[in-house]
Amino acid sequence: MKKLPIEELAISVTEVMYENDPTLMDRYGDKGRRKCIEDNEHHFKHLQTAYELQNGQFFTEYALWLNGILSKYGMTEELLIENFKLIDDLLEREYKEYEATNDLRNYLASAVQSLQESALTAAEKGRG
Amino acid sequence: MNQNSRELAGFFLEGNIDEALRIVRECQRDSTSLEVFSSLFTPAMNYIGELWENSEINVADEHLATAVCDMVLSQVFPGYVKGEKVTKKAMLLCLEGEQHYLGLKMINRLFEENDWATKYFGSNLPLEYAVSTAVEWKPSVIALSVSIVYHLPKLKEYVMELESLPHKPLIIVGGRLAGKYDLRPYCSENTLIMNDITTIGNWLGQYQLGEKVNAI
Ligand code: B12
Numbered sequence: 001m002k003k004l005p006i007e008e009l010a011i012s013v014t015e016v017m018y019e020n021d022p023t024l025m026d027r028y029g030d031k032g033r034r035k036c037i038e039d040n041e042h043h044f045k046h047l048q049t050a051y052e053l054q055n056g057q058f059f060t061e062y063a064l065w066l067n068g069i070l071s072k073y074g075m076t077e078e079l080l081i082e083n084f085k086l087i088d089d090l091l092e093r094e095y096k097e098y099e100a101t102n103d104l105r106n107y108l109a110s111a112v113q114s115l116q117e118s119a120l121t122a123a124e125k126g127r128g
Numbered sequence: 129m130n131q132n133s134r135e136l137a138g139f140f141l142e143g144n145i146d147e148a149l150r151i152v153r154e155c156q157r158d159s160t161s162l163e164v165f166s167s168l169f170t171p172a173m174n175y176i177g178e179l180w181e182n183s184e185i186n187v188a189d190e191h192l193a194t195a196v197c198d199m200v201l202s203q204v205f206p207g208y209v210k211g212e213k214v215t216k217k218a219m220l221l222c223l224e225g226e227q228h229y230l231g232l233k234m235i236n237r238l239f240e241e242n243d244w245a246t247k248y249f250g251s252n253l254p255l256e257y258a259v260s261t262a263v264e265w266k267p268s269v270i271a272l273s274v275s276i277v278y279h280l281p282k283l284k285e286y287v288m289e290l291e292s293l294p295h296k297p298l299i300i301v302g303g304r305l306a307g308k309y310d311l312r313p314y315c316s317e318n319t320l321i322m323n324d325i326t327t328i329g330n331w332l333g334q335y336q337l338g339e340k341v342n343a344i
Contacts, residue, residue, distance in 0.1 A: 045278050052281040053314070062277065065181075072183040 004048050004100070010040035012094075013086050042066075043087060047107060051100045056107040063111040064118060077115045084108045133171040140172065140193035140200075141185065148200045156204065161241060162329040164204075165234040170325070173197060173230060194230070201233055208240035216244045216335075217267040221253040222303075223282050228275035231303060235271060235328060242332040244269075255286055259293070266295045271328075273303035280305065283314040291316055302328060 014036045018024050024032065050059040063084070067077050088108045095101045132151055139148040155168050176193045179185045185193075220236050222229050229251040236248040247265065249258075262270060270290050274283060287299050300320045301311055307323045315321060322328045 049278040049281060058277050058280075069181055069183065072181075 004044055006041055006044040006048070009044050009087075009090065010037045013040045013083070013090055016086050016090070017083070040083070040087070043083070047087075047104050048100075050107050051103050054103075056103075056110050059107040060111045060114045063115055067115055067118070077119045081112050081115055084112050129171045129175055130167065133168055133175065136168060137172040137175045137179075137193070140176065140196045141179075141189055143192050143196055145196055145199060145203075148196060149203060152200060152204050161205065161234075161237055162325060165237075166325050169197065169201070169234065170231070197230060198233075201230070205237050208237070210240065210243060210245065214243055214245045216269075217246070217265065218244045218269040218271060219247045219249070219258070219262060219265070219267045219297075220271040220273070221249040221258055222251045222273045223279045223286060224254045225252055225282075226274055226276060226279045226303075227251045228304065229273070231275075231325070232271070232273040234325060235273070235302065238325070238329055238332055239269075239271075242336055244332075255282070255289060258286070259289060262290060262293055262297060267297055268295075269300060270297045271300045271302065274301070274306070275304040277305065280311075280314060283311065287315050287319050291318060300328065300331075 014033060017036065018033060028035075046059050046062040050056050063080065067080050070080065071077070085108075088105055091098075091101050091105055091108075132155060136148055136151050139145075139151065152164065152168065156164055159167075173193075176185070176190060180187075180190045218239050220232050220239070222232060233248065233250070236246055239246045247261065247267070258270070272283070272286055274280060283301065287301070290297060291299055298320065299315070299318070300322060301315055302322045302324075305311065306321055311321050320331070322331070
């Protein structure tokens with residue numbers, strides 16, 4: 001299987017994120033941008049791994065684990081979901097022909113669903 | 129987690145080698161190495177991981193704790209004096225890219241205590257170098273350790289290539305992921321997959337016993 005151009009993809013996704021929300025640059029600066037690229041490299045690395053192992057569970061568990069860490073820093077799952085949606089857009093737009101694209105998009109969708117479910121469970125616990 | 133492990137983790141984080149050594153030596157008085165590894169070191173390091181995951185400690189704290197843990201291991205379990213006729217040979221390595229070697233270091237010690245001659249390579253050994261040493265040294269066992277999911281795609285390659293060496297070594301796979309997932313799809317039917325340190329401890333004991341029986 002062909003390897004994904006992970007660095008390139010991570011930079012593209014980050015660019016879109018910063019274009020969509022110009023306040024990000026004001027709030028987090030260049031350091032934040034670099035961190036965002038790094039995080040996206042990790043997302044792609046895990047997507048690629050799930051594909052090589054033909055098992056989306058590995059990506060979903062990564063997403064839940066990462067979301068746990070981000071939530072300790074006061075970030076909601078929305079941010080990660082938004083990020084995954086941007087990756088999905090990019091794959092759909094520019095990697096249609098790529099053999100892994102269908103699988104990768106499925107992994108992203110299941111991860112998003114699990115993140116939403118876990119947010120619901122957390123909210124219910126909070127209320128209960 | 130037991131009180132001792134929690135305390136040990138605290139000393140790892142403080143960089144307090146003396147106190148860490150004290151706890152481990154105390155525990156060592158009435159426990160086997162296997163017990164010290166499984167009930168003291170392993171929970172202490174996993175607790176460090178939890179603290180990091182909950183952002184109660186930062187990366188620097190985690191690295192300090194790891195360094196202290198490593199030093200304490202080396203001091204409490206220094207070079208093992210082997211028996212007269214050591215004929216069994218084992219190689220122990222982490223897959224390419226894998227940096228989590230503390231567990232494997234403990235496994236190495238158990239092999240040594242069971243009279244195996246070992247070559248322990250620590251972290252990150254690319255397959256081609258593992259192969260060349262294995263061809264030359266002909267170990268009957270090659271133990272692989274893997275902790276991080278994105279190293280898993282390499283596992284199958286390691287297993288297949290090492291199992292097909294002319295002297296047909298036995299491959300044993302362990303590490304954090306072996307306890308979490310079914311790794312069989314990435315191994316062959318001949319590979320031994322072991323969930324934890326107790327399993328390999330028992331296996332080493334049985335092997336020793338088998339040898340004695342055969343010798344009679
Ligand atoms: C120390 C540590 C590190 C150290 C490792 C240093 C070293 N010399 O080992 C450093 C700082 C380098 C590190 C780096 C990273 N780490 Co780290 N690390 C840990 C930590 C806190 C402890 C690991 C440890 O030593 N455990 C104790 C040992 C004894 O346990 P063990 O490895 O499982 O080994 C036991 C058994 O598995 C078995 N065993 C081991 N090998 C073998 C082999 C055989 C043949 C057999 C039979 C048995 C066996 O016996 C051992 C004894 O009980 C764990 C926490 C955790 N829960 O594991 C995180 C953890 C594993 N790390 C994690 C992460 C994310 C990383 C990084 C990706 C972080 C980053 N962004 O850079 C990097 C990846 C590095 C890499 N490429 O490998 C995550 C993984 C989460 C996930 N879902 O993937 C964990 C779980 C932390 C967490 N709670 O989130 N890490």
